[in-house]
Amino acid sequence: MEIFLSQLFIGLSVASILLLVALGLTFTFGQMNVINMAHGEFVMAGAYTTYVIQGALGASLVTLGFLVALPLAFLVGGALGVVLEWVLIRRLSGRPLDTLLATFGVALILQQVARDVFGASNVQVRAPAFLDGAITVAGVSMSYTRLFIIALVGVCLAAIWAHLGRSPAGRRMRAVMQNRDLAAASGVRTPRVDRRTFFIGSGLAGVAGVAVTLLGSVGPTLGTNYLIDAFLVVIVGGLGRLRGAVMAAVALGLFNAYVEYGTDASIAKAAAFALIVVFLQFRPQGLVVQRARGLT
Amino acid sequence: MTDAPLLEIRGLEVIFDGFHAVDGLDLTVREGEVRFLIGPNGAGKTTLVDAITGLVRPAGGSIRFAGEELVGQREHRIVGLGVGRTFQTPTVFEQLSVLENVDVAASFRLPFRSLLRRRRGVTDRVRRALEDVGLAELQEEPAGVLSHGQRQWLEVAMVLCQRPRLLLLDEPVAGMTGEERLRTGELTTRIAAEGTTVVVIEHDMDFVRRFATRVTVMHEGALLAEGTVAEVQQDAMVRDVYLGRPRDARGAAVVA
Amino acid sequence: MSRLAGTLAAGDARWGFLIRFLVVAAAMLLLAPAVLSDFRLSLLAKFLCFAIVAVGIGLAWGQGGMLVLGQGLFFGLGGYSMGMYMKLEEAGPGQLPDFMVWSGVESLPAVWEPFRHAWFALPMAVLLPMAVAAVLGTLVFRQRVRGAYFAILSQGLAAAFVIVLVGQQGLTGGTNGLTNFTQLFGLDLTAQANASILYTMVALGLLAVFLIARQLVASRYGRVLVAVRDSEDRVRFLGYDPTRIKVVAYTAAAGMAGLAGAMFVPIVGIISPALLGILPSIEMVIWVALGGRAVLAWAAGGAVLVNWVKTGLSERFPSGWLYLFGMVFVVVIAFAPKGMAGIGEYVRAGLGRPGAVRLGPRARDRATARDRAAQEPA
Numbered sequence: 001m002e003i004f005l006s007q008l009f010i011g012l013s014v015a016s017i018l019l020l021v022a023l024g025l026t027f028t029f030g031q032m033n034v035i036n037m038a039h040g041e042f043v044m045a046g047a048y049t050t051y052v053i054q055g056a057l058g059a060s061l062v063t064l065g066f067l068v069a070l071p072l073a074f075l076v077g078g079a080l081g082v083v084l085e086w087v088l089i090r091r092l093s094g095r096p097l098d099t100l101l102a103t104f105g106v107a108l109i110l111q112q113v114a115r116d117v118f119g120a121s122n123v124q125v126r127a128p129a130f131l132d133g134a135i136t137v138a139g140v141s142m143s144y145t146r147l148f149i150i151a152l153v154g155v156c157l158a159a160i161w162a163h164l165g166r167s168p169a170g171r172r173m174r175a176v177m178q179n180r181d182l183a184a185a186s187g188v189r190t191p192r193v194d195r196r197t198f199f200i201g202s203g204l205a206g207v208a209g210v211a212v213t214l215l216g217s218v219g220p221t222l223g224t225n226y227l228i229d230a231f232l233v234v235i236v237g238g239l240g241r242l243r244g245a246v247m248a249a250v251a252l253g254l255f256n257a258y259v260e261y262g263t264d265a266s267i268a269k270a271a272a273f274a275l276i277v278v279f280l281q282f283r284p285q286g287l288v289v290q291r292a293r294g295l296t
Numbered sequence: 297m298t299d300a301p302l303l304e305i306r307g308l309e310v311i312f313d314g315f316h317a318v319d320g321l322d323l324t325v326r327e328g329e330v331r332f333l334i335g336p337n338g339a340g341k342t343t344l345v346d347a348i349t350g351l352v353r354p355a356g357g358s359i360r361f362a363g364e365e366l367v368g369q370r371e372h373r374i375v376g377l378g379v380g381r382t383f384q385t386p387t388v389f390e391q392l393s394v395l396e397n398v399d400v401a402a403s404f405r406l407p408f409r410s411l412l413r414r415r416r417g418v419t420d421r422v423r424r425a426l427e428d429v430g431l432a433e434l435q436e437e438p439a440g441v442l443s444h445g446q447r448q449w450l451e452v453a454m455v456l457c458q459r460p461r462l463l464l465l466d467e468p469v470a471g472m473t474g475e476e477r478l479r480t481g482e483l484t485t486r487i488a489a490e491g492t493t494v495v496v497i498e499h500d501m502d503f504v505r506r507f508a509t510r511v512t513v514m515h516e517g518a519l520l521a522e523g524t525v526a527e528v529q530q531d532a533m534v535r536d537v538y539l540g541r542p543r544d545a546r547g548a549a550v551v552a
Numbered sequence: 553m554s555r556l557a558g559t560l561a562a563g564d565a566r567w568g569f570l571i572r573f574l575v576v577a578a579a580m581l582l583l584a585p586a587v588l589s590d591f592r593l594s595l596l597a598k599f600l601c602f603a604i605v606a607v608g609i610g611l612a613w614g615q616g617g618m619l620v621l622g623q624g625l626f627f628g629l630g631g632y633s634m635g636m637y638m639k640l641e642e643a644g645p646g647q648l649p650d651f652m653v654w655s656g657v658e659s660l661p662a663v664w665e666p667f668r669h670a671w672f673a674l675p676m677a678v679l680l681p682m683a684v685a686a687v688l689g690t691l692v693f694r695q696r697v698r699g700a701y702f703a704i705l706s707q708g709l710a711a712a713f714v715i716v717l718v719g720q721q722g723l724t725g726g727t728n729g730l731t732n733f734t735q736l737f738g739l740d741l742t743a744q745a746n747a748s749i750l751y752t753m754v755a756l757g758l759l760a761v762f763l764i765a766r767q768l769v770a771s772r773y774g775r776v777l778v779a780v781r782d783s784e785d786r787v788r789f790l791g792y793d794p795t796r797i798k799v800v801a802y803t804a805a806a807g808m809a810g811l812a813g814a815m816f817v818p819i820v821g822i823i824s825p826a827l828l829g830i831l832p833s834i835e836m837v838i839w840v841a842l843g844g845r846a847v848l849a850w851a852a853g854g855a856v857l858v859n860w861v862k863t864g865l866s867e868r869f870p871s872g873w874l875y876l877f878g879m880v881f882v883v884v885i886a887f888a889p890k891g892m893a894g895i896g897e898y899v900r901a902g903l904g905r906p907g908a909v910r911l912g913p914r915a916r917d918r919a920t921a922r923d924r925a926a927q928e929p930a
């Protein structure tokens with residue numbers, strides 16, 4: 001029972017990071033049909049942002065540095081995203097597969113930049129003091145860092161929920177996501193909405209970068225590790241669906257945590273993959289929005 | 297012309313997110329008929345064709361074609377049984393030449409082993425289909441350069457060379473000039489005379505009057521009236537449906 | 553009359569192809585071994601292995617539109633099949649491969665047992681990848697998973713494969729993979745002089761694979777494959793099952809990657825997860841993109857050329873090479889999607905507007921053109 005609960009906890013914390021990375025992907029994918037392979041590098045950029053700020057503020061201000069890093073990483077990730085959208089992705093509209101490949105080239109370049117600036121070996125980011133330790137509930141020890149990550153993702157999720165549901169900008173986002181042409185025809189400036197979506201999605205990746213510094217060291221290929229799993233979340237959850245992404249992330253995180261406990265990490269990965277293929281046999285519509293109006 | 301029903305639809309229902317696009321429709325088409333299907337925009341005509349050809353899954357009812365149930369069959373199997381269709385927005389393979397488009401269509405019954413061989417020359421069936429629709433001159437052009445009307449014809453040629461038993465044409469003359477319409481109509485008549493049963497969805501009433509023998513009127517997913525052109529035009533309900541939507545120019549044409 | 557001209561032109565094209573093919577084949581089989589040092593020849597042999605993979609990608613992606621981002625999996629299945637056989641051949645009857653001894657494995661795992669026999673291991677190098685691709689392709693394509701979804705899925709597959717390889721140390725040799733090979737069929741792999749034998753085999757393999765792929769592309773099947781790329785749903789309403797059409801190309805590409813992996817092992821002397829993961833897999837696609845995805849010969853040429861340049865540059869300027877590689881790749885994908893195969897065309901189209909050359913009408917342009925046509929007064 002304890003094991004069940006502690007794996008549940010670990011699964012949830014893994015799921016929340018996955019979700020944070022996947023959110024940006026699912027929005028840009030749902031809205032612009034863009035697969036941004038450099039998204040993982042925005043996570044990496046967020047992580048290095050934390051590292052740089054800590055270095056600048058010194059050892060005595062670790063907590064402050066960490067808290068400052070959160071909004072700053074959002075801005076860094078967002079800015080990178082907007083630039084990428086503006087320089088490259090806009091020019092590739094209507095060519096989703098080429099976008100995927102070209103952004104992968106960008107990812108390669110960004111990784112090399114990180115390698116040249118910060119060195120090829122991993123660097124350590126210190127967790128703020130208030131996240132030291134753990135709380136034990138029902139015999140399960142829950143570290144404050146993982147609790148913090150879950151809470152952070154919860155806050156981000158709530159903010160997005162409110163943004164999409166309440167604000168006019170969020171409504172425009174949803175409009176473009178549902179029917180781009182109709183939205184454009186009703187006076188929504190779709191390029192502007194696209195840029196905004198990209199900013200928010202990439203910013204969230206930056207925030208995820210701050211969160212992952214709590215779990216391990218930071219290296220140039222940090223993002224790649226999260227990207228594929230995040231994409232699988234998007235595939236299972238469905239395009240631009242907030243709820244689908246949450247469910248898929250939790251399912252994948254928990255599945256990994258439990259299978260990993262029973263066997264080992266590599267088997268868990270392979271099993272998760274098999275599970276996704278099986279899932280597609282029963283719920284392909286979790287993936288493809290079937291539009292029967294004419295042919296796609 | 298025999299009397300056996302080739303297509304027999306009973307209680308067909310298609311529902312999109314709670315909206316009944318086709319609502320308990322019954323329809324019988326006999327072998328050798330040319331049946332025209334008319335109805336205001338959104339009546340469910342295209343959805344009906346989609347359901348017959350397997351593009352949308354009906355929520356209920358049955359579609360029997362030559363005694364075989366079509367509901368639940370995969371699209372390519374339905375084509376294999378002898379049901380061919382065109383699309384309201386013509387879709388052709390833009391990266392292939394006009395000839396290749398038709399040849400691909402004509403080869404669909406080849407066993408896989410023969411598909412692995414190259415095409416040598418042009419088969420009679422393909423040449424005939426291209427000549428029928430007047431695209432023989434353009435056969436080497438990539439289909440991507442064709443105009444809208446030419447694409448419609450190319451689609452017709454593709455489906456013609458497959459020799460289907462039942463041919464479903466979704467607004468084949470929309471966007472065509474008068475002369476082109478005439479030609480399409482004559483082609484339709486000739487196809488029917490050669491033994492293919494044809495169902496044509498059409499709005500253009502001149503075209504309908506000229507080429508239709510029997511007309512079926514659909515409204516809000518159900519069958520409203522059926523009969524000869526004259527009978528249908530006299531029908532009070534049909535008049536109501538079209539006159540009830542005075543801004544519908546097409547409706548005005550029906551009762552004119 | 554015009555038909556006659558057409559037939560003549562087609563005849564010319566065939567002769568042209570035959571001549572070009574024979575020239576390249578002669579250069580590969582006769583010229584290269586004569587002028588290149590053993591070291592360079594074995595380098596070229598490695599690149600030709602990559603070219604075999606590239607031909608498969610050209611078929612699946614260039615013709616069929618399936619962006620296969622996980623060919624490392626199939627390359628690896630082929631490579632490990634061969635590697636297992638070679639390890640067991642060296643260990644001798646009843647013995648364990650060296651790495652198993654080191655990691656304390658007591659008896660040969662059952663999966664390894666049949667790979668003692670060449671008659672099993674060698675065909676498996678090709679058949680195993682094909683079987684995996686056929687099953688996976690059927691499951692996935694049948695559910696209409698395509699485009700970017702398929703790309704990500706295939707990439708995830710390669711990633712999962714690598715994780716398993718690394719995780720199952722005792723079974724697979726872990727991160728180190730299978731290495732320290734000394735012989736194959738009694739052929740001493742450490743002797744440089746044997747390089748030309750291996751090279752000739754790879755060259756013949758590439759030529760054969762190329763002819764097979766070309767036949768597929770030129771046949772009616774090839775036309776249907778392009779049609780599926782254009783509009784899979786439309787093909788369905790012509791009575792074809794697109795799943796089947798796609799699975800054939802995907803499976804063929806997998807078999808080619810497997811063959812390449814199997815030949816790679818004796819030439820380079822190692823097969824390990826680092827050669828198969830996300831990055832190497834996507835690199836394989838990059839070769840094809842740079843060479844020219846729509847033309848098989850250029851896809852193969854791209855693999856050789858990119859790797860040749862990489863070998864030259866990456867040691868001297870490791871960081872600069874990556875920037876260059878990344879930049880060139882981005883620019884080619886975005887502005888010259890035909891790759892090197894389209895150079896002549898880009899030049900003709902005027903250097904000023906390279907963006908004007910596209911693979912085909914963009915979806916959006918196409919849609920507006922269609923709308924415009926639809927609105928034309930009757």
Ligand SMILES: Nc1ncnc2c1ncn2[C@@H]1O[C@H](COP(=O)(O)OP(=O)(O)OP(=O)(O)O)[C@@H](O)[C@H]1O
Binds near residue numbers: 291312317336
């Ligand atoms: N995939 C779909 N999802 C939701 N609603 C749909 C879908 N396809 C069709 N509809 C709706 O079903 C109704 C019938 O559509 P259908 O295209 O069959 O009409 P139609 O008779 O062909 O009209 P038209 O003359 O304009 O072609 C319409 O109200 C349409 O909006």
Ligand SMILES: [Mg+2]
Binds near residue numbers: 342
């Ligand atoms: Mg319609």
